[in-house]
Amino acid sequence: MTSNSTQSQTIPSADAKTSLALKVLSIWHIIFAIAGLAGTVMIWQSASDIADWIKAIVSIFLVLGATFSAIAVFSIRERKHRGRTISLVINYLGLLASFFGGLHTVGFFTGIDSLGETFSKGLPYMGIAFVGYLIGTIGDRYQKDHPGTAQKFRKTAQVVAAIGGVLFLFAVGIVPGTLSFISKFNSLIPILLLLGVIIFGIMVWLMWREPTRLAMHTKGKDQLMLEGYLFLSPNFIGFLFFFAGPLLFSLYSSFTDSDAFGNANWIGLANYQEIFNITIEPLEYADQLAKEVINIEVYDELSRFNFFGKDYVVGAEDQLFWISLGNTIKFVLLAVPMSVIPALLLATVLNSKLPGMKIFRAIYFVPSVAAVVGVAMIWRWLYNSTVGYLNYFITSFIKFVNSFAGSELLIDPQIGWTSDTQVALIAVAIMAAWQWMGFNTVLFLAGLQNIPGVLYEAATVDGANNWQKFWNVTLPMLAPTSFFVLTTTTINAMQIFDQVFVFTQPPGGPGTSTTTIVLYLYRQGFQNFRQGYASALAWVLFLLIFGLTLAQYMRQRAGDEAI
């Protein structure tokens, strides 16, 4: 308190301009408070086609805004820094809302589509702008010895880049675009929003000014907080709107029977119950029909097993979930070792000081940058059972072995990679492992290069051979990297979708042999339109991934403590 009063003594009293600004701000906040309440009433009174929950959210914001606006009026009167903070937050949010709302109503965002049409015409001019950038980088070379030349280069670069940029804008149609936006200002809402942008903008500026800041006694720490949230705001607001909000909604949605047409009823845990509902019934004899022991109106037969000489049948309400879960687990068990173990071995080889290792590293990484869709197309062709390379290589190899042995030692399997339910998932796993291996190799290599050489020297002194060094030095020291590689690969593998969707025909086939959880979720959500159920599936998948990661983390921690 004392420090506050001393501060106010040292600060010169606000000049007339600032007092006027604060008066304007106070009046604005009174108007805003009243308008906010009036707006809330209007929203509920006017029988518009807006959904109730949107009305509710808007009302909450308006009422909160009005309340805080009223508080701000008093705080500004008393020149408390809290008033400045509240005023800034309200006006800043108002500015953002009216700005983006305005862009939305004049069709700015959907207008990106027409940019897609004209964008290619602008590309040459973008090239000019890029040339400008290159000129600038050439100029940087002279920075040390001839600063004058560098300056000239920089000027030229700026001019060239600016010309390129302007030409680009014209080429992609900034004139018709702007005209079309302007033509939208013929109704009330865009004009109101434009007015909002102007007023909120002025209010933010009035309050943000240095003299106002001093007059409102804002200390460095409070200013820092404002700046912190200001910098974070673009990211944070977008994050709330496009990720955190949908995330919470997804959780809510998983407890409803929400469909794609806006109907949703709260059904509690019914979705989860349907997912996990299974039954196990004993059979009188092994080949007994399932319908004789389980209620086939609810359950589909999933599998049978023999336990201590007694046969049982397992039925599941959502048979496909369990099948896709099984396929996903099988896929993880196939693809993760196939992409991690060779990667570790290759990385240890690449870590040797032999020449040419960088080239190999670069080559191994190539599949990681390619689009999964394209890769799946390539592999579909490689896997072709009659003219594909894979079967050709296998046939050639078998012929070679047979001619060597002089008899039909091996039989050509002629694998139907994409048509055989037994191998389709393996085919997808090989393809995925091929694509992930290089990335994992690079990660392992980075981990290996961080192991201090002293450890190996010490091991050599102790008389350890290469294998012992690998086992006792490399692997333990590599544990954090291995954890990261295993975790990310597992997480990716659990969410396998693109590969299956593009590679298998029909997606998930043949039969259900490659239907994975995410593919099943996609079907439920976007083909059967059971979006509530799809959300529940997504949360189940998330919990599975979370559990797996946690388990791996615990194991790694335990390993760390053991060392």
Next chain:
Amino acid sequence: MSTYRIGIFLRNLLLYITLTFFAFAMLFPFLVMVFTSLKEASDSYRFPPKLLPRAPITMAVEGYDEELPLYFVDFEGSQEEFVLVEKTVKVGEYAAPDQLDMTYIRELELVTETSGATTIYEDEEVPLYDITVDGEVVPMVRVDRTALGRFANPDDLSVTILQNLRSSEPVERLTWHPENYTEVVNLHGMDRALTNTALVTILVVLGQLVTSVLGGYAFARLKFPGRDSLFVIYLGTIMIPFVVVITPLYKLMILIGWVDKLAALIIPWIFTAYGTFLMRQFFITFPKEIEEAAVLDGASRLQILWTIFLPASTPALATLSTFTFLYAWNSFFWPLVVINTGNEANRVLTLAVSVLGGRAMDAPNLVLAGAAIAVLPPVIIYIFGQRYFVESSSSSGLKG
């Protein structure tokens, strides 16, 4: 000592063989893609498969309206390239009754029966034919008849030879069919898809750089209440799989009218926790003194960020751009959900390739040309910026 050296040499040889094997396995599918995309459709169905695009060559020959295919023939003991002038020439195989294993091939049309003479061949009475061998007419029986192709020397059409067409090997040359690409672009709207993908990728990368730099700076350098708990929340969400938000995000897109719009592929993707995290981790390594001096000089936060932090952040910006670029360029699931596959105007490359794969299933050359358009730009950028890509991935592993 020398055995030790041989041991080292053998070990290195083995290592290089292993490395080369894997390098081959990594590159081979791409080679198949590029070369198949330059083939004719029929050429891609050849067995055993051949990597390079080859096609039989044809030749314009005087007196024939169409170009004639060229084949390898054995002519007087040497291999020559002759044109096929007649596909089926009916011929008979003739042999003297007392010397059945010496057969002569003559055209049926040019052979006349020996008048009235017959003989018993394989328990049947068959006619004898006059066959001229070395200027001498010998009566022979016809032991077989078949059809052969007539091949002629393209320089002198009177020099001809009969040879089995099926077993003749056509003369092939490497023939590239870059028109596959124009066909894919014109008939399957691949040009628009390429533009859309480029536009989406550029905007996502730029947008994400802006929001991540600002957010990362706030998390790393500005101390404000609630910062650390917010950061923990950000970190936590990195682990949440995208599919968890896919249905509500789709509903949000319906609500704001972005379904089937490019905006849906751009705007939601420029606010990511991962990018913010990456920039924060980088900015936090800067020494405090630099910033404090600038603050004392009266520089604003934005000036500090722009003049002090950004110029020194090229590695982090490159890392973020690299990952975002790859993610935006290659993403498939979200475009599949939000862009109607029938909407050719707003299709991105990955969608277009997937549609092409279904539509032109019997023309692998076209499908792989489409795949190449989607796959090659990132690969080419990778070749130039190889160091950034690889080092970005390495650093992502160390931080995790």
